[in-house]
Amino acid sequence: MCSASEGTDGLRFPILIGDIGGTNARFALLRDARAEPETFPIVQTADFPNIDDAIRAAVFDNTAERPATAVLAIAGPVDGDEIDLTNCPWVVRPRTLIADLGFQEVLVLNDFEAQALAVSALPDSGRQAIGGGTVREGSSRVVVGPGTGLGVGALVHARGMWIPVAGEGGHVDLGARTARDREIWPHLETIAGRISGEQILSGRGLVNLYRAICAADGVEPTHPTPASVTEAALNGRDGQSGEAVQLFAEYLGRLAGDLALLFMARGGVYIAGGIFQRIIPIVHAPEMRAAFEDKAPHEAMMHDIPLFVITQPLAAHVGLAAYARNPQAYGLETAGRRWVG
Template identity: 35%
Template sequence: MAFAVKKGTGMAETFLVADIGGTNARFALSRSVGPLQLEAIRQLRTADFSSPVEAVCAYLQDVNATITHACMAVAGPRSGQRVTMTNASWDFEIHQVADALEFTALHILNDFEALAFGTEHVNQDELICVCAGSPDGTAPVLVTGPGTGLGQAILLREAGQSRVVATQAGYVSFAPQDEMQREIHGLLRKVTPRVHNEHILSGNGLLSLYKAFCEVEGKDRLLSTQEEVTQSGVAGRDETALATLRLFCRIMGQVAGDAVLASGARGGVRLAGGILPRLPDILLAGDFAAGFANKAPMENYLASVPVHLVTAENTGLLGASAWLRQLTENGSWQ
């Protein structure tokens, strides 16, 4: 996490929170006291704006609000004050954005950092059990899932508060597990010298997986976009699209299982992001669970780890708001 703070007097009554991905930029207002909830939610296209300053100004003008304190969750790595988005053209200095918007304080989180915080505050009816288990309440929780890219974060609970470790695990090398996956890996290597998990587990990755699957199986490519693959597969209109989605879920299970082994996240796995909530029936069909559990000789280690699909909307915005609330309660905002 990174932030820019200028001199100011006290906390603002209303915060600006944002969840900015490669495709969409979501904004909302959040109160500094009272129930944790979002107001004036808007969704803009990230590509329609050349910078976060332009997008924030458009939102604040739309909702007619004046803000001094903000938290923005951004899909991309930070280096000191510099933020470079992974799947969008935005590249900016945090303090320059704060100055341009005349914010007293601007806090930047990784998008999956905010998403992980948000999963702590979703309702139970917004969680679907994918794999049953008995979580270790003292162990980390893994939050992961594909959207424009593949996100992954580790959620820790310390002294009654939450802390999140953001990662760039989408760039871990893809490890094929069977002959079909090895053939797909070989086809993807013709395009890129190193195939990483995000090459498959993302929006563009799903389309690449479909094209490779068609080539391996000798099928005609009838679909040309990720949306067509998703919609045709979910509706059962295209057998190849459905098979691709099932393979997508199996590989997601493999990657999530590896991440649990690497992080010790026996507190559970929460699947989030933009794609999986659209595939609940396929996700529950068993391919994810098979990929997740196939970790000999560590099957028993994985068997106790519960996996849930987060279906709540605007979880990242809720997480940004929760982070601000935690800062104010700690008295550490300024």
């Protein structure tokens, strides 16, 4: 019979690591503590009714080796034996994974805990600076990632170890500050009357912002998806898509600055996810950096905090692998989140 375990003693290899978002599921196999993760084809969550079938198709159909442990990062709060994803109909049932797929143990984290773990292990080549600032080693770090939703996580250092902090920071309120914001805000789609970070700073949020700009300008929107808005902006097809991308970056800078203040993140704020990487070529970095630093009365302190874009491919896998190799180096609470057969 399976039961939750509270220990963080060594995990059993081989270890399946998985980064499960609202749209994509990315799996890799860590054969031992010295190996690099062996990646498998990325699968779309919409193509499978549950994570069990996705693991069978993406992993078991591509290797004869069966993992003993699964360390899964999922986009949603981890609570109980049935774990719902925020932007996907999958429900992760660790006891079922053990019973049906043969795992000896399953550990489930929040996806931005994995991203937070990653920023403890990223090489310098895996990040690109936006503006100046100096990383203070051992200081708190924050990661924020626009994707299907908007993820937020933090990493604090205490008692000789890194401690990831999960949360639902993507659902904080965003408000209008400029005259242009006040023209756009009335046209944004809300959730129960609220404009949260995720309502703008996500894939669907980019479309929401673009449509609101079109409404403010009195023109019909023609781009129905995040990809089409991004492509139009990259190719300079129309002013509304270009403005949507620029404002997306500035609003992300504002929120990143708020998060830096919240965690006193002198170790830096890190932007994760593919959406922002795709728009980097046309983002006006000085305006984004100015929005990040515009936090009176603390502009001087903000000027010294670095802001990075994570460019490392599959960064969550870097974090999960770092933890799997040496769990004792991380203050990760596993009570209620680790199941052992």
